[in-house]
Amino acid sequence: MTGDHYFTAEPTAAAAPREVEFSVAGRDWTLASAAGVFSADRLDPGTTVLLRKADLPTAATTGALLDLGCGFGPIACVLATSAPATTVWAVDVNERARGLTAANAARVGVADRVRVAAPDDVPPEVTFAQLWSNPPIRIGKAELHALLLRWLPRLAPDGVGWLVVARHLGGDSLQRWLVEQGWRVERHASQKGYRVLRVTR
Numbered sequence: 696m697t698g699d700h701y702f703t704a705e706p707t708a709a710a711a712p713r714e715v716e717f718s719v720a721g722r723d724w725t726l727a728s729a730a731g732v733f734s735a736d737r738l739d740p741g742t743t744v745l746l747r748k749a750d751l752p753t754a755a756t757t758g759a760l761l762d763l764g765c766g767f768g769p770i771a772c773v774l775a776t777s778a779p780a781t782t783v784w785a786v787d788v789n790e791r792a793r794g795l796t797a798a799n800a801a802r803v804g805v806a807d808r809v810r811v812a813a814p815d816d817v818p819p820e821v822t823f824a825q826l827w828s829n830p831p832i833r834i835g836k837a838e839l840h841a842l843l844l845r846w847l848p849r850l851a852p853d854g855v856g857w858l859v860v861a862r863h864l865g866g867d868s869l870q871r872w873l874v875e876q877g878w879r880v881e882r883h884a885s886q887k888g889y890r891v892l893r894v895t896r
């Protein structure tokens with residue numbers, strides 16, 4: 696046993712490499728994973744709902760996209776593959792997660808357009824056409840709010856944020872809170888207890 700959480704900066708548990716297989720965006724994916732990262736053994740059901748229900752970027756999408764809290768990188772890999780004219784910033788506090796995301800981006804052939812970074816290493820001038828996140832609810836409400844208040848304002852004026860949150864973990868109250876902060880929030884989809892929220896200015 697260790698005291699690691701999935702959002703530990705430097706997990707101490709042995710990495711125990713493994714692979715995660717899933718199907719989204721019309722293709723099958725096999726990505727590398729390891730102990731000490733979020734949902735290490737399968738694509739998280741919330742992430743699955745997000746990637747199947749939100750409007751994925753396309754060949755026509757340009758600019759920078761953000762995968763906030765990338766874990767082993769499933770969202771970043773799907774975004775970069777779906778939208779070959781974009782650059783995807785994959786951000787996580789967990790060093791092991793960042794290493795896996797970089798390896799997975801190389802594995803699916805998009806390493807040249809996926810920038811894996813710790814939060815403080817994203818250049819301040821970068822703004823995002825889209826923000827995608829299965830956010831880290833377990834860090835606590837105050838920290839989660841601070842995280843969203845840090846990154847949502849970096850959306851371009853016409854940018855779109857896509858969030859997935861389990862209803863039982865506060866998806867509906869998060870939607871209300873975002874509206875109170877002045878964001879427009881639409882419940883784009885609801886499936887298997889998960890809310891997919893579309894956030895705009």
Ligand SMILES: C[S@@+](CC[C@H](N)C(=O)[O-])C[C@H]1O[C@@H](n2cnc3c(N)ncnc32)[C@H](O)[C@@H]1O
Binds near residue numbers: 733765786814834842
């Ligand atoms: C719910 S997991 C989602 C991981 C991955 N996107 C997926 O779908 O499997 C949230 C991620 O946010 C990361 N995280 C926690 N606090 C963070 C912070 N302050 N900034 C960026 N990422 C953070 C965690 O380490 C974790 O990998």
